[in-house]
Amino acid sequence: MKKFLSGNEAFAEGIRLARPQVISAYPITPQTIVVERLSEMVEDGSLEAEYVHVESEHSAMSCAIGASAAGARAFTATSSQGLLYMAECLYYASGGRFPIVMMNADRSTALPWNIYGDQRDSLSQLDSGWIQAYAENAQEALDLALMSYKIAENKDVSTPYMANLDGFVLTHTYETVDIPEREQADKFLPPYETDNRIDFENPKNMAFSAGPDTNYIFKFKEHEGVLAARKVINETEKEFAEIFGRKYTGLIENYLTDDADYVIVTLGSIAGLCRETADKLREQGIKAGVVRIRYMRPFPNDEIADVLRNVKAYAVLEKDISFGNEGTVFTNVNSALKKSGINVKGYNFIGGLGGRNISASDIEQIYSDIANGTEIVNFIGIGGGNNG
């Protein structure tokens, strides 16, 4: 069934199909529409779930952890300050191996206050042990919502999953979206089964303390869980394509990269404009390409190395800055190349902070800058500076 939906609404449709049993909801712009739509679905009976009006984001995640510990499929959504407020619980959910799914509407973080989109909120939580996906459009948002539980709940993974949608640009922009049939969705995503739950036959002490001797073994297992998602994401997308006909490309999505000299690596909704710009430059004989990172965790180390191995230069375009250093995505990309022994010129372009527009001409300028050489870390529209 096709519907004209915003990113938030599309995600809510995907969640309806995923049948979470407990939804803990607390509003924050620009996430609100997801929890509003879900409340309507519970009201009209099309989604059978306990809808809990928690009093904060901390409680939203704490409640989701409790529900997951009870063996229930749990969902929540947040953004920005809310994500930071619940940060303690993010680590708790991943450490407890609770496969909760959360939508995060990527939004700037105060101060100064700003409700518009950038990715500093979610990228600040890369180390929280969650799988992190970044959608580009409403269709992908819906499909991620449905695939997320299958990936998170996989026994080898057992890791919570954060699906990130660019605030406003994606959460509030309408597109025609294909909504899968319920029957097919149920076939794709069976109910959640786990041993990692409260069990009256075999009572458990959960979320315990582990001292220096054993603690790091649990952490090692947690790391293995996130890494296991690499394979499971690919398998899940393959099965998704077989049932629903839409294909996804794993941890990254490449565009015109086979013979590219100059590649922009980015994530989220800005990728579309990058591809358009690459098309335009190709007409001028410039071999431009685009890599869109779909998953920041697990990080696509091998995929990035493979695609950038033979380029002349690459730019990492991101809506993020790790103050005092560089953009975090740039750090991650550079690490991937270093680990594969690849030495290619790379540049970092910081833009879109606080929702500031990144234009087609900005992107054209990036391709030109990396072809001619520029500062290593550049703030679009402000200037460059080295990173110490």
Added chain:
Amino acid sequence: MANKTAESISRDEFFYGHKACAGCGGSLAVRAALKVLGPNAVSVLPAGCMSAVGFNFPQLCFSNNSIISTFAGTASMLTGVEAGLRARGYKDFTAVGFAGDGGTADIGIQALSGAIDRNDNIIYICYDNEAYMNTGIQKSGLTPFGAKTTTTPAGKNIHGNIRPKKNMFEIAAAHDIPYAATASIGNLPDFIKKVQKASQIQGTKYIHVIAPCPTGWGVAPDETVAIAKEVVESGLWYLAEYENGTFRLNYKPKEFSSVEAYLRKQGRFKHLTDEDIKIIEASRDKKWEYINKNFEL
């Protein structure tokens, strides 16, 4: 279910093999409550004494399903556990929280208020030892006036904690909660009865039990129960219930025992001057004036 008394509660132990200090009042409260609630209780405990002494992998001390929550998240995790189990079709279980005074009156009060507001079907038990004992006796919102803690030193200028206890019982009641009660581990039959009663009421239940900490209070480990009785006899704590919009006093001492004697027994109050003790007596009398006027007997 028949009423449970100290004689008739389960012989089974649900909180056993932990490493709480000798004479720990909090562990007594948890142990007794779980004996009332039985094997289908699911306990949620935040960071604090009881989780620190009971959940050290691989030495795990609860024989019923139990889970540590975040410090602020006792009530919100209870909500999730209750909703999750119900969503999975379970009916015969009790979601019960055991949080200390700091975990309840300070960092956890928001989540607790939210749970009461939603009327989630949970029992929340605050074991009140009147300071952050697990971290080494720092002042909490439930530390009484005059108490010396490691963050309210008793010096020449300031005689320990300068503020009275928050009234969590009446704060819970102000939400129009289905059931709230105060208790003391010095009167276990009363506490057991209240836990039993709470387990049969739908909605949110809050029980606030005074649970002395010998280490933090400066009393001998074998004096825990006696001092928990004396705090009631002296009128500095009271046994009461709130139900259907009404406060009820469960026990009225015929004559208050000496406040001074109660205070002087404890290391944390040793420094108090006669004037400090008068202030404490006056605030007790004011409280009882209120209780006598507003609580049924």
